[in-house]
Amino acid sequence: MPHLSALRPWQQALLVALVFVLLSVAATWPAATDPAHLSVVRPTENDYRFNLFLVFWGAHALLNEPLNIHHTNMFHPERYTYVYADVLLAHSLLMLPVIEAFYNPILTYNVFLILSLTINGTGFFLLARSVTGHAGAALFGAVCWAFNPAYFPRYQQIQLFGVHWLPWLAWALWHWLSPRDQQPDQARSSRWAVATTVFFCLNALSGSHIAVFGGMLAASMIIYFTVARGLWRDRRFVGGTIAMTVVIVALLAPVLWPYLPLEQVMAAKRGETLNISNSSLRPLEFFSAGSHFYRWLDARFGWPSVLGGGREPETYGFPGIVTLALALVGMVWPAGKRRADRNFWVLCAALFVSLALGVYGTYPLLGKLPVLRLIRVPTRFMLPAVFCLAVLASFGVAKLVERIVNRNARVALFSGLALLFAVEASHAPLPTFPYDNAPQPLEQFLAEQPGAFAIVEFPLEPRSVSINARQVFTSIFHWKKILVGYSGWQSDENLRLVAGIRDRFPSDECLDDLVRLDVRFVIVRRDRLETSFLEAVARQPRLRPALVIDETVVYRLQ
Secondary structure, eight states: OTTGGGSOHHHHHHHHHHHHHHHHHHHTTTGGGSTTTEESSOTTOHHHHHHHHHHHHHHHHHHHOGGGTTOOSSSTTOSOGGGGSOOOHHHHHHHHHHHHHHOOHHHHHHHHHHHHHHHHHHHHHHHHHHHHSOHHHHHHHHHHHHTOTTTGGGGGOHHHHOOTTHHHHHHHHHHHTSOGGGOOOHHHHHHHHHHHHHHHHHHHTTOHHHHHHHHHHHHHHHHHHHHHTTGGGOHHHHHHHHHHHHHHHHHHHHHHTTHHHHHHHHHHHHHHHOOGGGGSOOHHHHTOOOSHHHHHHHHHHOTTGGGGTTOOOSSOOOOOHHHHHHHHHHHHSOOGGGHHHHHHHHHHHHHHHHHHTGGGTTHHHHTTSTTGGGOOOGGGGHHHHHHHHHHHHHHHHHHHHHTOOOHHHHHHHHHHHHHHHHHHHOOOSOOOEEOOOSOOHHHHHHHHSOSOOEEEEESOOTTOHHHHHHHHHHGGGTOOEESOOOSSOOOHHHHHHHHHHHHHTTSHHHHHHHHHTTEEEEEEEGGGSOHHHHHHHHHOTTEEEEEEETTEEEEEEO
């Protein structure tokens, strides 16, 4: 790191990207030994399956039916079901080559983790280098962010882990908001506006949580630096910012506009059943982290589990001793001409921490704002808070290095900090689960059937998350329509429809309704159903066996 500043800026970025590829492989080890079959998440996890479904659906729709991207195959016959959950279209774009080449969910997920960490770390390095003016400090801050013990455990939730476009957005916007005397070339300045637009859109299409984080950070940067740097006097800047906003809205509206009519209904329904105090950041969550070191610390000394009286933490909110200590150094050490920049990240970190506190902070007030209501778990605001703390940690490292003239002392400082962080933040080796994710004979049979139609599977339970998540996931191998779905939102109409079919099947009246729903095949899992039900199905002349696989029978509906 002490020699990093001797390289050209593009060489620094390339070297940092290579470093993060290697660090990412090490952090997710041993998945790299067999990335096509070793899953770092238990394959039966419902959210894991569903997020993969969303990534694959985006890739499928972009290549085959882009005009119908909002209408997934779940919750048939309802429309706009893509926005029932996180729109992960940016992840689909990123993984499109891997999906098309291999169509392997486990491989797709493992490659995504490597790419996400690499893009994330490299973007953070560019941001921190611009903000602090020190390449070595920027690299250390990037490592503190990408492998932070409060962030990295989110690798099991790509709708929260895939925040890799956020530092790129902040980096481009920081340059767009730089004083005019630092950007005398109008064409160069306009390029930052274009870059900000691109990265804002990519960030917004990475999931609702990440879209909110990026939107709040961008709005805060624009307000703060416009006032602090007097940019409101620059007509070209004001006009460019307005034009940039209009373009962003025009680009995102075709994808995200269905959220608008759903947002109020979803927020109201969640508000009826969600206790915000249970998802607010409490002392146990704030002092909990997911790395091996902090797990050992808890097992050995009972800290911080003693704060919860034996209760398991709902999430991890502690950014780590190294990151927090360096951030405190960056906060209190005089920042000189970069004081205004440093103060912004202090204020931004305080804002996100106050939101993460839930009922104990500003969430009861700010959480009522439109769109922000989509964040139903306030503790998740600790992710952007840790992001801001990592920027401040870069300031802290830069200040420490400024005070050390001796080269060997600098090397010792970087090496010592790196070793301490490696000890407290290590998660490897990750638990892995061998899994054969090739399509089974049932999925192959359905994929071979021509036309677009629907299927229904029994047992049929509208609220069975495990059964429905499995059906949603396996549908990526045939893309036929299914009546059930898995999401944070389920309409009352779908609940009534599925329950009605379950209660009346296999009557002729029910089969008539299935025909109207364009159902062509009925799948019966015989080992999970009662004998009386199976006998009734066998007596129904309109159901003809089309395929038998062990205890699974596929009936063709006449």
